[in-house]
Amino acid sequence: MQNQTKKKEVKVGALCQLCHCRKAVMKRPKNLQKLCKECFYHVFETEIHLTIQKEKLFYTGETIAIGASGGKDSTVLASIMKTLNERYSYGLNLVLLSVDEGIVGYRDDSLATVKRNQQQYQMPLEIVSYKDLYNWTMDEIVSCTGVKSSCTYCGVLRRQALDRGALKLGIHHVVTGHNADDMAETVLMNLLRGDTARIESSVNVTTNSVGSPVKRSKPFKYTYQKEIVLYAHYKKLDYFSTECTYAPEAFRGTARVLLKNLESIRPSCIIDIIHSGEHFKLKPKKPKAMHIKKSNSEATKEVEVRADGSVSLSKDGNRCERCGYLSMNRICKACILLEGLEANRPKLSLGESVIADSDGAAKLSKTLEKLTF
Numbered sequence: 123m124q125n126q127t128k129k130k131e132v133k134v135g136a137l138c139q140l141c142h143c144r145k146a147v148m149k150r151p152k153n154l155q156k157l158c159k160e161c162f163y164h165v166f167e168t169e170i171h172l173t174i175q176k177e178k179l180f181y182t183g184e185t186i187a188i189g190a191s192g193g194k195d196s197t198v199l200a201s202i203m204k205t206l207n208e209r210y211s212y213g214l215n216l217v218l219l220s221v222d223e224g225i226v227g228y229r230d231d232s233l234a235t236v237k238r239n240q241q242q243y244q245m246p247l248e249i250v251s252y253k254d255l256y257n258w259t260m261d262e263i264v265s266c267t268g269v270k271s272s273c274t275y276c277g278v279l280r281r282q283a284l285d286r287g288a289l290k291l292g293i294h295h296v297v298t299g300h301n302a303d304d305m306a307e308t309v310l311m312n313l314l315r316g317d318t319a320r321i322e323s324s325v326n327v328t329t330n331s332v333g334s335p336v337k338r339s340k341p342f343k344y345t346y347q348k349e350i351v352l353y354a355h356y357k358k359l360d361y362f363s364t365e366c367t368y369a370p371e372a373f374r375g376t377a378r379v380l381l382k383n384l385e386s387i388r389p390s391c392i393i394d395i396i397h398s399g400e401h402f403k404l405k406p407k408k409p410k411a412m413h414i415k416k417s418n419s420e421a422t423k424e425v426e427v428r429a430d431g432s433v434s435l436s437k438d439g440n441r442c443e444r445c446g447y448l449s450m451n452r453i454c455k456a457c458i459l460l461e462g463l464e465a466n467r468p469k470l471s472l473g474e475s476v477i478a479d480s481d482g483a484a485k486l487s488k489t490l491e492k493l494t495f
């Protein structure tokens with residue numbers, strides 16, 4: 123990356139197309155405009171500020187947890203949030219929130235970066251771990267299930283961990299470094315597998331798990347990954363650049379390659395895909411009613427089947443029957459996963475190499491996809 127950036131610095135010799143006085147040092151990835159460093163900082167920061175303003179993401183006095191993984195996206199996010207908060211007097215209290223998934227040689231090193239960021243940005247830091255919350259580390263999970271479904275487990279557990287970490291601090295709003303490339307990838311993935319019900323929601327700037335009082339926002343919704351990397355590089359931000367030890371989700375990887383190829387031909391395609399997602403509207407569906415048997419009696423009750431196929435089983439509760447954490451389903455996604463894992467725990471403790479068969483993992487993933495979270 124550094125080499126590529128240096129090459130570009132030498133090649134682009136013209137004046138900046140915005141200020142017309144300083145030497146251009148880059149072609150802006152989003153629109154190929156030739157810019158100097160200062161003008162790049164200005165457009166990059168201003169676009170994020172405009173997204174925050176247009177979407178009315180925050181209110182004065184709000185406390186915001188920044189999901190901090192130590193990677194480039196969340197490190198730039200912490201830096202930008204601090205800069206914009208001071209420049210435009212947002213009046214926000216900013217806190218770093220990290221989840222330690224328990225991946226030796228990856229997350230322990232990236233958390234060391236977050237701890238340095240805490241000093242650099244002068245923000246409080248809270249770390250919650252899978253081990254404390256679920257009594258499992260990701261390394262233990264992978265040794266039990268195999269690497270193939272690791273992203274499914276990690277994604278579900280991390281979303282809940284971020285919510286729980288925020289609530290522990292009395293915070294109801296988490297921002298993450300998900301960027302335009304991540305969004306466009308998700309739209310493409312949903313489109314390619316015909317999961318139209320998710321396309322509309324996959325481009326929302328703010329989301330929350332059903333029933334959760336914690337919302338999650340993405341100030342980088344329109345920010346290109348390449349620009350985040352350039353910003354971090356020019357600003358010499360301290361971030362951790364190693365990829366996760368476990369393989370990225372296979373289908374997302376394919377969508378990523380496809381998107382990169384499209385971007386190289388037409389840079390605006392990332393934003394265009396997001397805009398397509400924003401304008402995508404499903405025909406309204408009538409809620410169906412179905413009868414299910416109660417487990418301990420012959421009586422039946424009516425349950426609503428939601429548009430995404432999930433069902434509301436709990437009559438009066440928004441809480442998981444197992445862990446008591448907020449959930450619109452009788453048993454939350456995390457508990458469904460943990461239950462499957464616990465079944466293999468005794469074998470693990472005897473030192474056997476347990477790799478659950480891939481059919482089992484795929485079946486579990488399908489079950490999870492049908493549940494809301």
Ligand SMILES: Nc1ncnc2c1ncn2[C@@H]1O[C@H](COP(=O)(O)OP(=O)(O)OP(=O)(O)O)[C@@H](O)[C@H]1O
Pocket residue numbers: 188189190191192193194195196197219220221222223280297298299300304
């Ligand atoms: N362990 C974690 N603790 C806290 N927040 C996290 C963690 N992992 C991911 N996030 C949040 O989710 C966002 C997207 O995460 P993802 O796993 O896609 O990583 P990424 O695109 O490599 O981001 P980053 O460069 O910040 O690591 C991150 O930018 C961050 O805000």
